[in-house]
Amino acid sequence: MKFLDEYRDPVAAQKLVRAIESMVTRPWTIMEVCGGQTHTIVKYGIDEMLPAAIELVHGPGCPVCVTSLEMIDRAHAIAAHPGVIFCSFGDMLRVPGSRGDLLQLKSQGSDVRVVYSPLDAVTIAAANPDKEVVFFAIGFETTAPPNAMAISMAKRRGLTNFSALVSHVLVPPAMRAILDAPDNRVQAFLGPGHVCTVVGYAEYGPIVEQYGVPIVITGFEPVDMLEGLLMAITQLEEGRADVENAYGRAVRPEGNLASRALIDEIFEVCERKWRGVGMIPGSGLRLRAAYRGFDAEGRFEVEAIQTLESDVCISGDILRGVRKPQDCPAFGTACTPQMPLGATMVSGEGACAAYYAYGRHFEAAPLKVHHAV
Amino acid sequence: MPSEKAAITVADLLGSCPAPFTQYDRVLLGHGSGGRLSADLVHRLFLPAFRNEMLERLDDQAVCTLAPHADARIAFSTDSYVVQPLFFPGGDIGRLAVHGTVNDLAMGGATPLYLSAAFILEEGLPLADLARIVDSMRDACVEAGVALVTGDTKVVDRGKGDGVFITTSGVGVVPAGRTLSASACRPGDKIILSGTLGDHGIAIMSVREGLEFETTLESDTAPLADLTKVMLEACPAIRCMRDPTRGGLSSALHEIAAASSVGMSLAESAIPVRPQVRGACEILGLDPLYVANEGKLIAVVPPGDADRLVNVMRADARGVDAAIIGAVTSDHPGMIVMRSLVGGTRVVTMLAGEQLPRIC
Numbered sequence: 001m002k003f004l005d006e007y008r009d010p011v012a013a014q015k016l017v018r019a020i021e022s023m024v025t026r027p028w029t030i031m032e033v034c035g036g037q038t039h040t041i042v043k044y045g046i047d048e049m050l051p052a053a054i055e056l057v058h059g060p061g062c063p064v065c066v067t068s069l070e071m072i073d074r075a076h077a078i079a080a081h082p083g084v085i086f087c088s089f090g091d092m093l094r095v096p097g098s099r100g101d102l103l104q105l106k107s108q109g110s111d112v113r114v115v116y117s118p119l120d121a122v123t124i125a126a127a128n129p130d131k132e133v134v135f136f137a138i139g140f141e142t143t144a145p146p147n148a149m150a151i152s153m154a155k156r157r158g159l160t161n162f163s164a165l166v167s168h169v170l171v172p173p174a175m176r177a178i179l180d181a182p183d184n185r186v187q188a189f190l191g192p193g194h195v196c197t198v199v200g201y202a203e204y205g206p207i208v209e210q211y212g213v214p215i216v217i218t219g220f221e222p223v224d225m226l227e228g229l230l231m232a233i234t235q236l237e238e239g240r241a242d243v244e245n246a247y248g249r250a251v252r253p254e255g256n257l258a259s260r261a262l263i264d265e266i267f268e269v270c271e272r273k274w275r276g277v278g279m280i281p282g283s284g285l286r287l288r289a290a291y292r293g294f295d296a297e298g299r300f301e302v303e304a305i306q307t308l309e310s311d312v313c314i315s316g317d318i319l320r321g322v323r324k325p326q327d328c329p330a331f332g333t334a335c336t337p338q339m340p341l342g343a344t345m346v347s348g349e350g351a352c353a354a355y356y357a358y359g360r361h362f363e364a365a366p367l368k369v370h371h372a373v
Numbered sequence: 374m375p376s377e378k379a380a381i382t383v384a385d386l387l388g389s390c391p392a393p394f395t396q397y398d399r400v401l402l403g404h405g406s407g408g409r410l411s412a413d414l415v416h417r418l419f420l421p422a423f424r425n426e427m428l429e430r431l432d433d434q435a436v437c438t439l440a441p442h443a444d445a446r447i448a449f450s451t452d453s454y455v456v457q458p459l460f461f462p463g464g465d466i467g468r469l470a471v472h473g474t475v476n477d478l479a480m481g482g483a484t485p486l487y488l489s490a491a492f493i494l495e496e497g498l499p500l501a502d503l504a505r506i507v508d509s510m511r512d513a514c515v516e517a518g519v520a521l522v523t524g525d526t527k528v529v530d531r532g533k534g535d536g537v538f539i540t541t542s543g544v545g546v547v548p549a550g551r552t553l554s555a556s557a558c559r560p561g562d563k564i565i566l567s568g569t570l571g572d573h574g575i576a577i578m579s580v581r582e583g584l585e586f587e588t589t590l591e592s593d594t595a596p597l598a599d600l601t602k603v604m605l606e607a608c609p610a611i612r613c614m615r616d617p618t619r620g621g622l623s624s625a626l627h628e629i630a631a632a633s634s635v636g637m638s639l640a641e642s643a644i645p646v647r648p649q650v651r652g653a654c655e656i657l658g659l660d661p662l663y664v665a666n667e668g669k670l671i672a673v674v675p676p677g678d679a680d681r682l683v684n685v686m687r688a689d690a691r692g693v694d695a696a697i698i699g700a701v702t703s704d705h706p707g708m709i710v711m712r713s714l715v716g717g718t719r720v721v722t723m724l725a726g727e728q729l730p731r732i733c
Contacts, residue, residue, distance in 0.1 A: 001648050004655065010642075013715035045717020091658075116657075222715040348658075359720020362708060 007221030008044075016226035017049050020233055027053045028236050030229065031178070031321045032190040033171060035062030035349025036220045042358040044222045054233065057185065057321030058354075060174045061192055063139045064091050064347035066274040066319065069307040071167045072097040075136050077302045078165060079110050084300075085128060087121035088136040089143075090114040094337075095346045098307050118143075118150035125154065125162035134296045137164040140171055141195040144285060145259035148266035151287070151294050163296040168285035169272055171195050172203045177280050178320045179211045186321050188232040190218040190225065193247040198263075200255030204243045212241045219247040266291055276315040276343035310335075313342030318351050325355040332361025400498040405528025414526055418504060422511040423521040427487070435522035437487050437544070445546035448483035450474055453540040459502065462576050463591030464667075466537055467506035471513035472596050472667060473618070474543040479598040480614040480670065482553045482605055483545030485517060490541050491525040495534030506537060517596035519543065551605065555632035557612040560703040563679035564637060565672045567600065567686055568593070568694040570622055571650040574664035579653065590649045595668030600691040604672065607685040612673040620724055621663040625671055626709050627723050630701075639699035639711040639721065663724045673701060 006012070032038060038058045041047050047056050060066055076097045079086035086102070093102040093114065106112040111131075115121050118135055125133035137147040147164065154162040171192050178186055191204060196217045204215045214235035218228030228246040235242060245251055263285070272284025287295050312330045317323040325331045325344070335341040337353050344350035348357060355361065403410040420428065427435040439445060454470040471488065478485040490510070494503065514521050572593035579586055597616065605611060617625040622644075630637050646654075646661045654661050668691065674682055679697050686692030699711075709721040 001651055004651075008714040010714060010716050043719055044713040044715050045719050046715070047717075049715070049717050222713075222717075357722055359708065359710075359722050362705075362720060 004221070007219070007223040009223060012223050013049070013226055016223065016230055020054070020226070020230050021051050023230065023233050023237055024051050024053050025237060027055065028187050028233060029055045029057055029185045029321070030188045030190065030232055031057045031059045031186040032218070032225070033059040033061045033175065033192045034194070034220070035059075035065065035347070035351075035354070036194070037061070037190060037192075037218065037225060038351050039349055039354050040220055040222060040225055042354045042360065046222055046225060050229070054229070057324065058318065058351035059189075059321060060178070060274065060277065060319040061140065061171065061195075062344070062347050062349040062351075063143070063169060064089075064095060065315075065343040065350040066169060066276065067092075067095070067138050067167050068273040068275045069097060069309060070273065070305050071165070073099075073305045073307060074297070074302050075165055076100070076102065076105060077305075078134055078296055078300045079105050079112055081132070081300060083130075083132055085111045085113060085124060085131050085133045086136070087113050087115045087118075087124060087133060089116075089138070091347050091349075092136055092138065096340060098305075118146045119153060122150050122153050122157070122159065122162060125159050126157060129161060131161060132299070133162050134300075135162070135164045137166045137168065140169055140192070141199045141263070142192075142197075144168055144263045144267065145198060145256070148262045151266050151291055152262065154294060155291065163294050163299050164287070165296040166267075166286055167272070168267065169274065170269070170283050170285065172207060173280050173283035174274065174277070175207060177277065177283075179207070179213065181320060181322070183322050184320070186213065188214040188236055189216070190228045190232060191215045191243075193217055193219045193224070193251060196245075196247070196251045196255060198255050198259050200253050200260075201243055201245065201251065202253065208241050208243050214241045215243050217243070217245045217247050217251050219250065274319075276313075276319045278316075310341035315342035315344040315350075315352070318344045325352040325360065328352070332356060398500050400494045400496055400500060400503065400528055402496050402528050402530065404494065405526060411526060418507055419524060419526075422507045423514065423524075425520045425522060427520065427522040428524075435487065435489075437522060439486075439546055442484075442546040442548070444549045446549070448478045448481045448545040448547050449542070450477040450481075451540065451542035452477060453538065455535065455538050456577065457535060458580055459506065459536050461580050461592055462589050463572075464594040465506055465509050466539055467508075467510035468513045469592075469594050469667060470539040470541045471510050471517060471519070472594050474541040475517045475519060476597045476616045476667075476670070478543050478545035479596075479601040480553070480616055481545075481547060482551045482601065482611075482614070483547045484602070485519045485543055485545040485598050487544045488514065488519050488521045488541050489523045489525075489543075490521055490539060492527070493534055493538040493540075494526060494528045495536050496528055496531040498536050503537065506539075513596065517598055551609070553611060553613045555613045555615070555629045558629060558633035558635055558673045558701050559612070559675075560635060560701055561676050562612060562673050562701040563676050563697050564626070564639070564699040564701065565674060565679060565683060565686070566622070566644065566696055566698045567597075567670045567672075567692045568668070569645045569647045569650065570617075570666060570669070571646060571654065571659075571661040571664035573667040574621070575650045575653045575659075577665075578657070586649065586653060588649050590647075590653070593666055593668035595691055597668065597670055597691055600686065600689050601670070603685055603689055604682060608674060608678045608682045610675050610678055611682075612675070614670050614672045616670050617666050619665050621661070621665060622671065623662045623709065623721050623724060626721070627707075629671075629673060630709060631707050633701070634706050636702045636705035636707065637699055637709045638702055638704075639709060641711050641714050643696055643698045645694045645696055662721060676700075
């Protein structure tokens with residue numbers, strides 16, 4: 001398939017691996033920011049192709065994972081309201097709150113629907129004027145434009161029965177929080193390619209300057225990631241720290257100006273609590289005052305939420321790259337995608353769930369693999 | 374369906390029926406009452422479609438001969454079909470209900486002979502839809518060489534069903550001396566897949582979720598008994614066969630690996646997937662290894678037979694894309710390990726729940 005096969009090409013991948021091998025002279029710890037990148041690493045076994053000196057640690061870039069338990073409980077309380085059609089992206093449905101998940105609510109009679117585009121939720125609102133339609137607007141900068149578009153569209157169409165439960169998060173403040181921590185191990189970042197497609201990468205310059213860590217904006221296919229790694233390792237070995245773009249086919253320095261204008265029209269920056277990490281200043285987006293009428297939090301009374309997180313779970317450390325899934329005693333035993341204890345297991349793009357999906361919980365007994373084909 | 378043959382319509386089937394039957398164009402609760410309307414449904418719709426001497430007797434059971442398979446054993450299987458929508462690109466619930474059970478029999482090395490069909494109809498279902506489904510089932514039975522010999526119909530209140538649910542059971546015969554078993558696989562055996570993965574699941578999803586793809590993708594629903602017949606003639610030593618339906622290739626391989634206490638190693642580059650299916654899976658965040666198929670099979674065979682068997686399969690219309698996708702190994706029993714396209718390895722795990730589309 002065009003634009004895909006060339007980025008999964010084994011010859012190109014091996015060439016990059018050899019270039020990395022010849023470049024590395026000492027150990028480096030590199031964090032890929034996005035859950036999608038973590039997924040690619042374990043799906044294609046990229047970490048196992050790299051020299052042992054290169055350690056990949058997995059970043060906080062899974063928006064489903066980092067959505068706070070309070071927000072999930074609030075979503076469930078709203079979805080349980082009679083007369084509400086609750087619309088969500090599919091992977092939010094299985095995320096457990098303090099009392100079950102959205103799929104369980106659906107089985108109990110709540111009207112919970114999966115949408116592929118936020119605009120579908122607007123269409124549902126227009127078609128069901130006697131119902132309150134609530135869209136769970138989560139995600140990083142990547143999903144902010146379509147979510148903003150849904151709000152804008154609802155306003156233009158004069159819909160009074162549409163609202164959004166907004167739990168948007170932003171990448172750069174989370175990267176700063178990781179670097180500020182005294183136990184930080186991250187020496188370079190593979191930057192979030194799709195986030196930068198939307199907002200560009202100007203924001204990363206000050207981070208590089210302040211902390212002296214290379215940031216290479218990187219795509220999501222195996223060859224993309226190996227190229228990003230080679231560029232990051234080259235910077236580390238040469239003692240440089242710059243913002244570089246390894247995802248030029250999708251990312252322009254300024255991003256997508258129309259999308260940025262739309263985000264800015266609808267949303268403003270706020271502080272946000274991240275599951276597993278805690279409150280990070282300036283790390284979220286909320287509706288601007290002019291659009292507050294579309295805020296589901298203002299529209300539905302939700303009683304005080306008491307949440308309880310597992311005391312075994314180390315997802316906070318995993319999200320910051322301090323520890324890895326296998327370091328957790330519960331990984332693959334008490335904590336699985338069916339019964340997740342914390343943030344990094346709840347969505348397929350969380351580091352623990354990705355490790356589990358690709359069988360890394362079997363690795364106590366090292367794999368002996370004979371390929372017969 | 375061949376274009377020269379007109380489809381059965383309600384008018385064809387029911388047009389000659391005296392009042393009061395023709396005044397209804399929808400399923401009524403009375404069609405499940407066991408009374409006159411039920412009998413009309415049987416005589417005017419089901420019997421003409423599936424006519425054979427065993428069904429015609431309309432007894433509470435069909436008594437069937439197994440000759441000329443006097444020394445054969447019986448294979449017996451059942452499955453229920455609840456697919457939505459009832460009609461989808463490449464098939465419908467009726468075709469699926471015939472193929473699914475026929476294929477389950479064929480995977481055991483059986484020659485499928487007889488089917489039963491139980492219909493649960495929702496009050497209000499257009500009779501034209503039912504006629505279309507029955508018509509399609511008849512064609513599927515003819516194609517698969519099976520006779521539908523007994524059946525049942527119930528009608529549930531409007532809102533208590535989803536149009537039509539169909540349960541089919543099937544009987545086939547397994548020739549003496551033929552034993553296929555998921556527990557028979559040995560290290561060194563090769564794993565063969567008969568064609569592309571994921572066509573059915575993605576075709577259903579493309580219509581169910583209102584996704585508008587630029588190309589139409591058709592379900593692969595098809596009877597596989599002809600293919601298994603030529604396969605077993607060419608290679609009687611086939612260890613086992615499975616059709617990777619719900620849960621996809623991954624679940625089918627896991628079942629075999631567990632039953633035989635062996636591991637399996639796959640090569641991602643050898644697994645055929647249509648570009649449209651790959652594209653849809655990329656967009657939706659799905660993995661073709663877990664998507665349902667309704668016209669494909671996997672076979673585990675002794676290593677010396679594999680290449681010859683693939684050539685035999687490729688000569689059959691249902692196996693043109695057949696390929697060796699991996700091998701059985703004594704390493705990592707119960708585990709499926711795959712070499713990725715770029716040369717790394719991953720473990721292919723069992724699917725936890727339904728695959729949910731991801732957001733980015």
